[in-house]
Amino acid sequence: MMTPEQVNAAPKVLLHDHLDGGLRPETVLELAGEIGHALPRAEAPELGAWFVESADSGSLERYLETFDHTVAVMQTTEAIKRVASECVQDLAADGVVYAEVRYAPEQHLTKGLSLEQVVDAVREGFEHGMAVAERPIVARQLLTAMRHKARSMEIAELAVAYRDAGVVGFDIAGAEAGYPPTRHLDAFEYLQRENAHFTIHAGEAFGLPSIWQAIQWCGADRLGHGVRIIDDINHDGDKAELGRLAAYVRDRRIPLEMCPSSNLQTGAAASIAEHPIGLLAKLRFRVTVNTDNRLMSGTSMSRELTLLAEAFDYGLEDFRWFAINAMKSAFIPFDERLAIIDNVIKPWYASN
Ligand SMILES: O=c1[nH]cnc2c1ncn2[C@H]1C[C@H](O)[C@@H](CO)O1
Numbered sequence: 001m002m003t004p005e006q007v008n009a010a011p012k013v014l015l016h017d018h019l020d021g022g023l024r025p026e027t028v029l030e031l032a033g034e035i036g037h038a039l040p041r042a043e044a045p046e047l048g049a050w051f052v053e054s055a056d057s058g059s060l061e062r063y064l065e066t067f068d069h070t071v072a073v074m075q076t077t078e079a080i081k082r083v084a085s086e087c088v089q090d091l092a093a094d095g096v097v098y099a100e101v102r103y104a105p106e107q108h109l110t111k112g113l114s115l116e117q118v119v120d121a122v123r124e125g126f127e128h129g130m131a132v133a134e135r136p137i138v139a140r141q142l143l144t145a146m147r148h149k150a151r152s153m154e155i156a157e158l159a160v161a162y163r164d165a166g167v168v169g170f171d172i173a174g175a176e177a178g179y180p181p182t183r184h185l186d187a188f189e190y191l192q193r194e195n196a197h198f199t200i201h202a203g204e205a206f207g208l209p210s211i212w213q214a215i216q217w218c219g220a221d222r223l224g225h226g227v228r229i230i231d232d233i234n235h236d237g238d239k240a241e242l243g244r245l246a247a248y249v250r251d252r253r254i255p256l257e258m259c260p261s262s263n264l265q266t267g268a269a270a271s272i273a274e275h276p277i278g279l280l281a282k283l284r285f286r287v288t289v290n291t292d293n294r295l296m297s298g299t300s301m302s303r304e305l306t307l308l309a310e311a312f313d314y315g316l317e318d319f320r321w322f323a324i325n326a327m328k329s330a331f332i333p334f335d336e337r338l339a340i341i342d343n344v345i346k347p348w349y350a351s352n
């Protein structure tokens with residue numbers, strides 16, 4: 001069994017973390033106070049607990065309602081910069097060495113910011129966070145479009161415009177049922193023509209058709225969650241038979257951005273011990289471990305890994321595998337991925 005210090009020290013790679021799902025409760029309180037936004041609790045510990053309890057609803061739709069408060073306090077350059085900087089500092093303190101953090105620029109325009117001003121604010125915040133963090137970290141942005149809205153093409157163009165300025169990819173998020181990824185096919189086809197990278201939230205609240213569309217119609221490089229791929233696997237004890245889609249995902253090494261605690265809260269999995277990540281890792285899918293929303297799940301990379309270690313008896317060798325899987329699946333250029341694997345991840349695990 002690893003000590004908490006070891007888990008914290010281990011270099012971790014995070015591909016799926018929402019900027020508006022990772023605020024410090026104290027920061028939500030302070031920013032809300034500045035703009036007169038009413039919150040359900042007045043003290044930081046109670047507010048943090050409120051987010052976790054409210055997100056613990058068993059439904060993705062209700063889980064998403066908690067974001068009304070975090071998005072409301074992220075509507076000015078100063079507020080966004082602060083949240084972005086604190087995000088990077090918190091991840092670094094948790095031992096994350098590389099992070100792709102996503103958010104939907106279209107949700108931060110209510111006080112008059114332009115899409116470009118939002119992306120610039122996050123960029124400045126990330127740069128500040130990387131400069132002052134207590135441990136080295138590389139943080140990059142993914143731009144999310146909301147799947148129930150109609151701005152995905154615009155956001156895809158924004159991601160391409162900022163590709164050399166800290167944005168490494170695109171995503172769609174929001175309620176999954178009723179909003180298939182093919183609604184945004186034009187945006188995905190545009191990104192492919194631009195040689196750009198994207199991930200799609202799929203197979204979280206909705207099943208295999210959503211995963212199939214994301215991969216075979218839209219051309220997703222990675223899957224956000226993808227837990228329902230388990231529905232295409234027949235397993236009995238140690239024997240497993242993969243359907244065509246599951247086989248395709250494994251054969252093509254399509255990365256699964258798995259977020260165990262978030263899945264318990266939205267009802268996508270019943271418990272950590274029953275979470276499909278156990279079987280998928282055993283079957284050598286390209287599994288990665290992620291936080292999704294640290295505020296709403298009251299979690300961190302160290303906590304997610306610890307929960308998995310307890311449920312599946314994972315050790316440092318498994319943590320190393322998750323970190324390298326994630327680093328291989330990152331959207332930064334190959335040589336930069338390799339440098340982090342060879343100079344940061346492998347040396348630490350070799351000496352611990
Ligand atoms: O797990 C999720 N599934 C779908 N949508 C999500 C999830 N976590 C956060 N979101 C939404 C709510 C945020 O406001 C938005 C952009 O980060 O993405």
Ligand SMILES: [Zn+2]
Binds near residue numbers: 016018173201224292
């Ligand atoms: Zn997510």
